[in-house]
Amino acid sequence: MSTKTLLATAVTATVLMGPALAMAEMRIGITQNNVGVDSYQTTYESAFIAAAEANDEVRAVVLDAGGDVARQIAQVDSLIQQEVDAIIIWPTNGEAVIPAVRRAHNAGIPVVVTNSNIAEQGFDFIRSFSGPDNVTQGSRSAEIMCDKFKDMGIENEAKVVQISGQPGYTTAIERAAGFEDRLPEVCPNVELMETQPGDWNRERSQQVMEAFLTKYDDIDGVYSGDDNMGVGALNAARAADRDGIIFVGATNFSVGYDAMAEGEYWGSIYQSPVDDAEAALQTAIDILEGKEVPFLNYFDTPKITQDNMDEFTRPVF
């Protein structure tokens, strides 16, 4: 017992004599969705850390929820507890984090949502969303696909399937909605036969595509919620020797870029995790510095296809 007290005293002493407090800095905490699940998030993380280190005013606390909602909520609470100045959140689930975001809001900490938005009920509690406009991305993908079908002259008979991102994830929902709404507008006769989730996972997407290929003898186009899944689908088609399918994705990954270069993959949406990360950090800094920021702070994500890919550098992720 006495040993314990002694230790506790020693610890308290160490705490009190700790490094001098630097009050002038902005302490910004970020909780990411799932670093390590794909390269986009990993690149985002390193870009974020690099951007934070480049700025002397900023000290960043970088956390990763590992895809687990519970852990993310715990991390938000920890950040509130640690009295950071601003919280950036890349939600694992657009709805489940709302109460945690409200707690931050109630504690007077401004919250910036990055990459994938939270549900509308939570809009009152965040200061800004910084990230891509995923509905527009979905629309653009539909346009890319439709244009290609027109080139090929099959815009009146083409049949497509969709491999969506993780169910319940705002990005996935928005991209699918954008694609599904826009496709009939530009190509009214193209039939979207089926949508199955690929969970942002290449292997899962490959399995889904294998099933599609067995089930449907005629598939002209595949829209995937990101290139990682798109390449999974492409692998399945390759293995089954099914040529001539138009693959369109989003979030252009280097694998997608390479497949485009080889002429096997048609198009995607160019979205840089570096831009994404830097935009999020800048938004938070702007808020802390009292600048006016738009509520929906989109960064531009242009179309990329085999035709214009030379204009873009190969993605690093």
Place this chain on the structure above:
Amino acid sequence: MTQSTPALRLEGIVKEFPGVKALDNVSLSVMAGEVHALMGENGAGKSTLMKVLGGIYQPDAGTIYVAETPVVMSNPLDAKNKGIVFIHQELSLAEELSVAENVYLGELPRKSVGRVDWKTLYEKTDEILRRLKVSFNARTRVGDLSIANQQMVEIARALTVDAKAVIFDEPTASLTDAEKLVLFEVIDDLKSQGVGIVYISHRMEEIFKITDRVSVLRDGQYQDSVLTADTSEEAITRMMIGRNLDLSRAPVSHELGEVAIEVKDLSCGASFQNVSFKVRCGEVLGFYGLVGAGRTEIAETLFGLRQPSSGTILLDGKETVISSPAIAIREGISLVPEDRKTQGLVLGMNCRDNMTLPQIDDMKAGPFVSDGAEVALFDLYRDRLDIRTPGWRQTVGNLSGGNQQKIVIGKWLSMHPKVLIVDEPTRGIDVGSKSEIHKLIRELAASGYAVIVISSEMPEVLHVADRIVAMYSGEIIKTFTSDDVTEDNLIQAISGIKPK
């Protein structure tokens, strides 16, 4: 002591399993205040009968009367509440729980909302423990008790209810002599309270010491009941197996060869100290002592399962370090272990695979196991040891104890060892198979093996061994030869009294 009314009466009990009639119209009476021995070879139906009495099996026909009232018992607790208490041969205690919880296992005294009434529990248990004159109390954790004390906990359970009949199944298997005496006092005590006692044991000397009557089962059928005072070992054995048995001491009948194994000042921690002995080819050396005297540990050390802390082992005169069973086997030492089911056999494997297991690496044709060689080896030893099995594909777990033991012996004989160590060769084996195994051990010695037999049964060592090492508490007290061995000497030696 009234012997007029039966405490327990069975009438026409029949129990059938698919293909076997385990109990065939068994009728039996156990009087109040009587100690009634129930005997029979393994497979004679004793354990089935006990399970029927204990409420584990339901009889297909027949009636059980407790104090002349017909009862139907649906489970063990039901049986206990109806006055039949069963004390198991294998310890069935929960080691992490206290003595009290074990004594009242299944019927802890309750208070409101399902709470345990600890006060009553401890009081009642301590009261029972006082009757048993034990040194521990109700709160002791059972896992901290010695095996013998654990057995006393088991017995304490019988005293928790107002039992009409108590069934003891081989209760002395792991008790010291002193503990046995306490047990016999308890039995006497129960007896004087008018409880009917069923006493199951293979140990003749106990039967004659404490029982009033003996009933015998054979092949699921009731044979006869006789007053213990009016019968003899031979008569009971005859009833059990239907023929005569030779239990006399076998003389040394052949020339002894070279010293096969010599042990000098061998010690292993607290298990045994400074043990020295030698065994010649053609000789049977018996190790006699109580459980825990260190006999099994010596065997396990010779077989490479334990690391000796000091001392040397010489094989054919050469000092040898035996650090694993594989080395022991290579050096020609074989061990038929104490516990057939957990140490001797892989019960789920077939007969042949069990027998060829130690030499499976040598049964190859190319890289594969040679089926033909294996079957040939099995057939050879099946015939030689007279193992009764439908075929080599039979799962070993389905064989009788005697046949299982023969498989274990065959497993080692087929390796042609120089030294064969047999630990408790006939534990739990019926009388008929017992004598066959004894005969086999003698024959093996005669054909030149050096054999070490470890046993807790005096008749067994007297019968098979040329010389007998008496052990007590990890030390060799004395090595007897046929010239100086007597039952009295042996008993004194294993109780720690050094003969002059």
Place this chain on the structure above:
Amino acid sequence: MNSEFIKRNLSTSAIWLFIVVELIFFSVAGQYLSLTDVAFMDGGNMLLLLKQSAPIGIIAVGMTIVMVNGNIDLSVGAIFAMAGIILLDSLSWSIFSGIGDWVIVVSVLLALTTGVLLGALNGLIVWKTGVDAFIVTLGSMLGYRGLVFMFNGENPTSNLNWTLVDLAEARFLGVHTATWVFGLTVLIVWLITRYTVHGRNAYAIGDNRNAAVNAGIRVGPHMLINFALIGFLAALSAVVFYAGSGSVNPNDGMLYELWVITAVVLGGTKLAGGSGSIIGTLGGVIAIQLLRTGLGYIGADTSTVNLVLGLILIVVLFIDRQLNVKGAQELKV
């Protein structure tokens, strides 16, 4: 006997020693590595830690009694998700529309009932078929997850009820609702294991099943009760958690069984059954959460957390084994 006693107490109190080591380590390391000015052992931080350990902790308490009983339950994660779905979905069922916020009470009861039923189904199968609990619950881990998906496809089930959220965020005496529930769960289940006939019989069954059967203890019903209890606690954990989050993803709770088992084993419960304590489990749960929070506090990433947790589990097992070997006298089998 004395050294036995010491060893036994050492192995049960080892987890608390480990917690003290963690506290010291993170407090000191935090001085150099942490980016915040709040001390690790800050009161608020510690309260938060308890709150955060509640969801896993509540289930771990149930897992302790199931494992003491000699079984295991791998389906708790799926039960957790299913109870969460029932909780949130039933809030908006039209039959309850007339009762205002009282619907919360009804929904909580429905969720808890769901947990009890799913747990009891496991127990019933284990009891009646005699199939090993590991296999039964490995099966129902898949099967219940299938039911979760069948409810709403792959879409999340969401229902943000602010009254419910406020209840979840409330504090009584400065302590979060989740912590109160966790604490009460620990206390009640500890009382059950120490002082009730059912609790003692659960130990007896796990320790020596044959003995229990021979003593007339009805093994099956006891196991059924314990599976129903862990089902209830998995649902309770879901209520505590989803009340504060308002949305269930059909994949939620996956791998919870592994974290729960890790916590229980760290707390000293034996896989073989018959031995273990609720208080030890409490220590195991806190130790894991400390490690998670602490590693986050000093800025370690996910990969380190996984690596460290996995290795610690193995090291603890190794130490436990060393404490329990009988040295040179042990048979080399």
Place this chain on the structure above:
Amino acid sequence: MANLARKRILTVMGNQGILIAFVVFMVIFALASPKFLSLDNLQSVVRSSAILGVMALGVTFVVISGNLDLSVGSMMSFSTIVVLDLHDKLGPSLAIPTMYLMTLGLGGTIGFLVGYLRLNSLIVTLGMLSAIHGLTLTYSGGKNMDIDDKAGTWFSFFGQGEILGLPVPIILFVALAAFLGVLLAKTPFGRKVYAVGGNSTAASFSGIPRARTVFTCYLISAFCVATAGLIQASRSMGSQNTVGQGLELEVLAAVILGGASLLGGSGTVLKTVIGVLILGFIQNGLLLIGWPFYIQYVITWIIIILAVWLDISVKRGKFWATI
């Protein structure tokens, strides 16, 4: 008489139950979807089951030896990531053996802990599941691994190649199954695995090296995992860190479905293969008749419990347990 008849039915169903279930499912799916029995489809089922199947072969050894391996999923992610990373650094001919060695190192570690130190396999492999996942993330830095020059390497052979019209993953699966099947059923080593799993004490008392046997089983499991990782990597030429996540339980389900007892000492390679194929066909059949994948979970649940229940019913001669 009725008793005996029931027992015979039980015995037949118990021994052949898994085959009966297999045939029943095949018939149902064949009736529901005409494509189900097409050669193309059958081949695609076997091909997509190959990765799971190869892993299940190794786990069969571990389970028969009386242990568990919950780490195969994260170990497979590890091998996949490592071989992809090394492919570009060392070239395929060095990358593959290096990856095999590293995976065997992990398997050897588990084998050492479980075999020689006698730690409980469930907890050890549970810990390793987490630790290896952390190791993989540390190794890759969390990044996806992709082969840069996908067209210019023969590495794709293992996952996408064909020999005589048969996909290489199928050939690898079948060859490994045949080799390990013979190893288990026909060699002294296989006999030792059964003995150690059936009764490790008795095996030790017969001079069988328990520790070494268990150790070897984990090496075999690691070898199979490495092969699965190789197929996986070669199939998609790139991978995420979580590619094998959750596979450990699917693998275990397949092995149990095949009739191996978790207590050890029973099971065969052939039965595991059937278990794997049943899972594969259910998955495929449901997709073809347009049911969502999660129905498969419910069906797997039901057949696992029925299969094991039948098996133990036969052993005890009664359907219901009396406890």
